[in-house]
Amino acid sequence: MSLALSPESFWQEGAQAAWGIIRLCWITKGSHLSEHMMEILKTTGIKEIFISGDVDGYDCLSDQEPFTGPAEAIKSVIKRLSGYAGFLFVPVDMPLLKPDMLHLLLQQKEGGYFIDWPLPAFMTPPYQQSEKTSVQGLLDDYGIYPVALPEHFSSSMKNANTPQDWEEVVNP
Secondary structure, three states: OOOOOOOOOOEOOOOOOHHHHHHHHOEEOOEEHHHHHHHHHHHHOOOOOOEEOOOOOOOEEOOOOOOOOHHHHHHHHHHHOOOOOOEEEOOOOOOOOOHHHHHHHHOOOOOEEEOOEEEEEEEOOOOOOOOOOOHHHHHHHOOOOEEOOOHHHHHHOOOOOOHHHHHHHHOO
């Protein structure tokens, strides 16, 4: 699942396998994980939210090349949505992200992502043609540079990709 930004939009990484589909249905604090992430984005000040992929119950931007990973989904969103000042790409499987963290990325006029964490990422034009298949490679091709993650946010950078990861996120 993906979402996009203009400083008003965003991206969540889509279901690459059955796990992704299940993951989107997990409940956190009484709401679906996708709804939880959209609330984080709204609190961050994002007004236009686009979902990349196919998620039941949501108006989505279907991936041009489904199940090929987040880099291809990002390229698909950028290609289909022109005229935006940038896009904030946020993985749905990082439920502990905080609006203050995302604000740090949005303050980077040339785009940015956190050192050692290619997502979330704020990407700004110009977007170069890229054949890279990893998010890190795409960031490099687009000239997006990393910024330091403040220490007090390090515990928020957790992925929930497996049942064990999910247990660690919901029961720290």
